[in-house]
Amino acid sequence: EVQLVQSGVEVKKPGESLKISCKGSGYTFTRYWIGWVRQMPGKGLEWMGIIYPGDSDTRYSPSFQGQVTISADKSLSTAYLQWNSLKASDTAMYYCARDYGWRGFDSWGQGTLVTVSS
Amino acid sequence: EIVLTQFPGTLSLSPGERATLSCRASQTISTSYLAWYQQKPGRAPRLLIYGASSRATGIPDRFSGSGSGTDFTLTISGLEPEDFAVYYCQQYGNSPGTFGQGTKVEIK
Helix, strand or coil: CCEEEECCCEEECCCCCEEEEEEEECCCHHHCEEEEEEECCCCCEEEEEEEECCCCEEEECCCCECCEEEEEECCCCEEEEEECCCCHHHCEEEEEEEECHHHCEEEECCCEEEEECC | CCCEEEECCEEEECCCCCEEEEEEECCCCHHHCEEEEEECCCCCCEEEEECCCEECCCCCCCEEEEEECCEEEEEECCCCHHHCCEEEEEECCCCCCEECCCEEEEEC
16 A cells, blocks of 8 residues: 655744655655645645655756755655745645656645744 | 636535536646546545546546546536535646646535
8 A cells, every 4th residue: 555654743933944754655665756735724735846766856846946855765765845944934734745647646645734933 | 837727716516416627727738637636624635537537546436527638627426425625636747737726615
C-alpha cells in the first residue's frame, strides 16, 4: 500500500526557519515525483512545486519560487519543504502527494498544519 | 500558467440528484491531463478522475468525467450523503500544475 506520512503540527514565530517532511513507503520512492500543495485557511488548493527524488530535479510554481525550497533524501525516502524566514502569511495546511504523471496526484499525505504567529 | 475556472462556486442539491460540475481552462490542456479531486472537511484531497475521464482505483461508477481541450465536466449521477464535499479540478499537462478554485456541493 502506498503511504505518505507527513511530519506533525508546527507553531512558529515570524522570521523563524522550518523544514517539514513527507516519508513515502509501499512503492519505489525514486521513481515518482512528489508534489507539495498549500491550502490556506478556508481556501483552495495551490500547486507549489514538485521534485523527482531519483535525481532531485525540482520545478516550482512562479508564485513559490524563491519563497520555499523543496528537497529530497532518497536514502530516507523522504521529501522536504522548507522556509528560511517564515511569515504570518505562510500559515496553512501543507500536503505532499505522489505525482503519478499521467494519473495526477494519486496518493496524498495527511497534511502538516503550519501556524506562524507572534 | 494555465488558469482553471470552476463553476458554479456552490451547488445545492438533494441526495439522489445529479450533479454537474464544470472546469474551464485558459488554454488547451495537453493530452487531457485533467484530474478531479474530492475534499471533505479536515481531510486530504482524494483523486477521483484522471486523464479527464478515467476513474481512479476504488471510485464508484456514479462519478464520471468528460471533456477535452479547454472544457471539462465532472458528473455525479446520483448524490450519496458522502458525496457532499468540495471538488477541485487540476491540470497537470503543463508546468506549473494548477488547480481550480473549487466547487462546493452542499445539501439543499
